[in-house]
Amino acid sequence: MSTGHTSETRRQLIRAFSSTRRRLGLTVGPSLVWLMLLLLAPLSFMIAVSFLKVNDAYQIVYEPTLANYGNLFAGSGPFWQSSFFQSLVLSYELAFVTTIVCLALAFPLAYLLARRGGRTFKVVIFLVLLPFFTMYLVRAYSWFLMFGSNGVINSTLMTLGIVSEPVKLFGFGKFAIIVGLTHAYFPYMLLSLYASLDGLDFSLVEAARDLGASRIETLRDIIVPLVLPGIISGSLFVFVPSLGAFITPRFLGQGKVLMIGQLIENRIDSLYAINYGGAASMFIVVSIVIAFALAFRYVSIEDLGGI
Amino acid sequence: MATETTSETGVENGTYGLLGVDRTDTILTYGLYLIAAGLLVFLWIPLLVMVALSFMVNTSTLFPYKGVTLSNYAATFADSSLMMALFHSVQIATIAAFIATVLGVLASFALARYDFPYKELYRTLGILPMVIPGVIMGIALLMYFRSLLSVTPGFWTVVVTHSVYGFPFVLLLVTARLYTFDRSLEEAARDLGADPLTTFRDVTLPILAPAVGAGFLFAWIRSFEDFIRAFFVKGTMNVLTTSMFSMIKYGTAPKMNAISSFIVFVIAIALVVAMNLGNVTEYVAGTEADE
Numbered sequence: 001m002s003t004g005h006t007s008e009t010r011r012q013l014i015r016a017f018s019s020t021r022r023r024l025g026l027t028v029g030p031s032l033v034w035l036m037l038l039l040l041a042p043l044s045f046m047i048a049v050s051f052l053k054v055n056d057a058y059q060i061v062y063e064p065t066l067a068n069y070g071n072l073f074a075g076s077g078p079f080w081q082s083s084f085f086q087s088l089v090l091s092y093e094l095a096f097v098t099t100i101v102c103l104a105l106a107f108p109l110a111y112l113l114a115r116r117g118g119r120t121f122k123v124v125i126f127l128v129l130l131p132f133f134t135m136y137l138v139r140a141y142s143w144f145l146m147f148g149s150n151g152v153i154n155s156t157l158m159t160l161g162i163v164s165e166p167v168k169l170f171g172f173g174k175f176a177i178i179v180g181l182t183h184a185y186f187p188y189m190l191l192s193l194y195a196s197l198d199g200l201d202f203s204l205v206e207a208a209r210d211l212g213a214s215r216i217e218t219l220r221d222i223i224v225p226l227v228l229p230g231i232i233s234g235s236l237f238v239f240v241p242s243l244g245a246f247i248t249p250r251f252l253g254q255g256k257v258l259m260i261g262q263l264i265e266n267r268i269d270s271l272y273a274i275n276y277g278g279a280a281s282m283f284i285v286v287s288i289v290i291a292f293a294l295a296f297r298y299v300s301i302e303d304l305g306g307i
Numbered sequence: 308m309a310t311e312t313t314s315e316t317g318v319e320n321g322t323y324g325l326l327g328v329d330r331t332d333t334i335l336t337y338g339l340y341l342i343a344a345g346l347l348v349f350l351w352i353p354l355l356v357m358v359a360l361s362f363m364v365n366t367s368t369l370f371p372y373k374g375v376t377l378s379n380y381a382a383t384f385a386d387s388s389l390m391m392a393l394f395h396s397v398q399i400a401t402i403a404a405f406i407a408t409v410l411g412v413l414a415s416f417a418l419a420r421y422d423f424p425y426k427e428l429y430r431t432l433g434i435l436p437m438v439i440p441g442v443i444m445g446i447a448l449l450m451y452f453r454s455l456l457s458v459t460p461g462f463w464t465v466v467v468t469h470s471v472y473g474f475p476f477v478l479l480l481v482t483a484r485l486y487t488f489d490r491s492l493e494e495a496a497r498d499l500g501a502d503p504l505t506t507f508r509d510v511t512l513p514i515l516a517p518a519v520g521a522g523f524l525f526a527w528i529r530s531f532e533d534f535i536r537a538f539f540v541k542g543t544m545n546v547l548t549t550s551m552f553s554m555i556k557y558g559t560a561p562k563m564n565a566i567s568s569f570i571v572f573v574i575a576i577a578l579v580v581a582m583n584l585g586n587v588t589e590y591v592a593g594t595e596a597d598e
Contacts (some may be wrong), residue, residue, distance in 0.1 A: 014503050027417035028429065031410040031474065035432055038471045046443075049450060060454060108342040124343070126578065131350045133533040133574050137548050138567040140562070141555060142353035145360065145564075152356050183350065215335075245441025246535050251555075261442040268539070274450050281443045288438070292592035 043285075049165040050278035058272045068279035082265065088283060091260040094174065094249075095242035098181040102238045103231065105182070110193035110230075114200065132187035137247055140180055144251040147176040172254035180248040188237035196230025229299040234296050244284050260284060332414065338546035354571060379565040386562060388403035389550055396531055396547040404527040410470070411477025411526075412519055418478070419485035437475035445474070445539030452540060459543035468540050469533060473526025484495070484518035528574075 017023050050068050053061040073079035080086075109128075113121055131139065146152045149166035157163045157170075169175055200223070208218045224231070246261040253259070264280050267273040361380070364373040383389065417423070418430055436444065448468050452458040492514070496506040534548035541549060551567075554560045 010504055017503060024417060024421055024423055027413045027421070028423065031414040031433065032429065034406075035436075035471065035474070038448070038467055039432070039436060042444075042447040043439075045451050045455050046447040048465050049454075102442055105342070105346055109346055110362070112343050124347070127347050128350060130571075130575055130578055133528060133578055134354065135548065135567070135574075137532065137534050137551055138357075138570060139353070141551075141563065141567060144555070145357055146353050147376040167556055183353070186346075186350070216357050225545055240438060244442050246442050247552075257395050261440065264442055264446065265535075268446050268449070272453075274446075274454065277446050278450070281446060284440060284443055288440075292438075 046278045047068035047285075048282060049274055050282050052275070054273075054275040058274060060274075068275040069282075071276065072271035072279055082261075084280060085257050087260045089264045090174075090257060091243050092287075094177055094181065094259065095239050095245075097178055097260075098185065098242045099189075099235050101178065101182050101241045102186050103193075103235060104187040106186060106193050108235070110190055110197050113194050115202065127256045128187055128190060129182070131240045136184060139184055140247045140251045143176065143180045143248075147179075147252060148172055148254070159276070172252055173256050174253075177249050177257065178254040181242045181245060184245075184248060185238040185241055191233035192234030192237060193227065195228065200226050227231060232295050232298050236291060238290060240288055243287060312356035320370055358568040358571060360504055361568040379561045380569070383562045383565040383569070388545070389547075389562065391567065392545040392547045392550040392586055395462070395544060399469060399537075399546060400527045400530040402466050403530045404473055404523050406466075406470035407473035407477050407526040408519060408523045411474050411522055412515075414474075414478055415481035419482050419488075433478050434475045436471050441533065441535035444468070445536045448536070449539040460540045461544055464540040464542070465537050465544075465546065468536050469530035472533065473529050473538060476529060477519075477522035480522040481515065483514055488514060496539045502592075524577075526570050 016026060024111060049060060051064055051066070052172045053063040053067070055061050072084040073082045075082040080097055109124075113124060144151075148154065149171050151170065154163075154166040154168040157167065158165070204222055204226070205218055208222045209215075213221065244261045246265055249257065249259040249262055253262075260280065260283070264277050267280070269275040362375050362377070364376050414433060418426065418433075423429075445468075449460065449463070452460055452464050458464060488511075492510050493506050496510045497503070501509065532548065536551060537546045538549050538552070545553075547566075551563060555563050
């Protein structure tokens with residue numbers, strides 16, 4: 001009885017996967033519905049809200065308006081003095097610097113890993129991945145312990161008698177945020193660069209050197225063009241999350257500097273100001289779309305996944 | 308390998324040594340090692356300081372040194388609201404990773420094996436949750452749940468949010484495995500008389516299993532460590548990250564060092580296990596056969 005039942009189920013399952021349309025429906029369908037409901041719909045709704053009127057009780061009045069965008073730049077002074085504009089510029093600045101720092105630091109290590117295989121590779125990758133897999137919040141917190149006028153760096157320097165009063169650079173602020181963001185997103189850059197460098201045929205490098213190219217020329221004319229997809233996708237994976245970062249600037253800025261992610265969180269969490277949050281988020285969303293559109297001129301979506 | 312190349316060219320062309328090119332190469336090689344070592348120190352030092360502080364009487368700075376204690380850990384594990392939050396995080400991560408894995412494996416088959424209209428668009432949509440900053444995804448979902456659907460945020464809103472967040476990680480790992488899959492193995496099974504289901508169970512699934520396992524693990528960790536998405540859609544409930552955040556909102560806390568270090572230990576062990584099974588290294592370095 002029970003075996004008859006199972007074979008019936010089996011036949012049904014096999015039949016379900018034998019027609020192309022049903023097979024597609026079964027494989028694509030569930031995730032498509034899920035992503036539509038929980039990704040596309042919320043994002044579309046947010047975009048819609050940013051163009052809609054919201055009353056004082058933060059209820060949506062379905063009336064189109066551009067006021068939400070105007071309000072972002074409103075204030076007592078000209079628009080470049082508004083807190084939104086300042087945060088936006090600061091976020092771009094910090095995300096850009098972080099990307100450059102990650103690129104400069106990750107390239108030598110990725111190059112070394114690509115040229116050395118085996119045990120060394122496994123150990124180094126483990127040492128790089130462990131901090132990477134550690135909770136993002138914990139990593140930001142660990143830097144929070146290091147920085148500050150009473151932080152580990154300053155108190156150690158003072159105990160050792162190297163400095164007599166706290167060094168400002170190791171206090172909370174832009175430098176601390178850049179260090180924290182670099183620490184957080186460095187592995188994305190490393191893995192992207194490694195994936196590209198590992199596929200590089202190093203006999204090309206040797207050929208260039210044998211034919212008389214200098215080291216700089218070899219790097220510029222051979223290595224960089226060949227690993228460009230890795231450089232671009234790594235930069236994208238550092239720049240994009242840095243731009244919208246929240247915890248790192250929250251812990252390491254200590255209110256001295258305000259990145260855009262914090263500004264949005266402030267308005268939503270305390271006021272549920274969804275019109276302000278929606279309009280402000282659009283600036284990040286549009287920035288990301290532009291960054292990806294630029295990147296796609298050089299790499300395909302498969303390259304971005306690190307496949 | 309860098310040093311090997313240098314010595315080979317040196318032997319082939321004796322004049323290099325005389326011109327001092329060899330020495331430059333040696334300096335550059337040592338320079339590379341120095342940078343690599345410096346980076347590892349940079350990646351590790353804050354975590355090591357934090358772990359050290361978790362065992363110390365003084366909880367925020369190393370000096371003046373006041374002694375070693377386990378009381379921070381005792382206090383942490385005795386904190387019932389923190390342990391409750393930890394339990395919520397584990398539950399949410401497990402359910403969310405399960406949903407992400409089921410949807411991700413099905414979607415991977417479609418992407419790797421079938422052709423259909425708007426395939427690239429679908430692939431982009433699938434990778435999107437990994438790319439959208441957490442703040443944006445969090446507030447978009449909060450608005451959607453609260454203002455459009457009138458759902459009260461809580462346990463299940465975090466679960467579905469994290470299932471979407473984990474989806475791309477499963478998708479990337481499993482499609483990568485399917486692209487390198489030797490389909491003649493399946494054909495051989497079919498030729499030998501196995502029906503499609505048996506073939507799937509005995510041939511396809513065992514080959515795919517490491518990638519599926521790694522995908523589940525990635526999705527699980529992403530959910531477990533996420534703060535910002537959970538922060539917006541959690542309602543009045545707390546997960547581990549959000550209760551940790553409220554602990555340090557206004558400064559350091561001895562319990563924070565202990566719970567953070569505990570997580571580092573657990574993840575270190577999990578990673579050693581995963582790497583020895585080959586899943587994680589394969590993800591970053593390709594399969595052993597490639598090398």
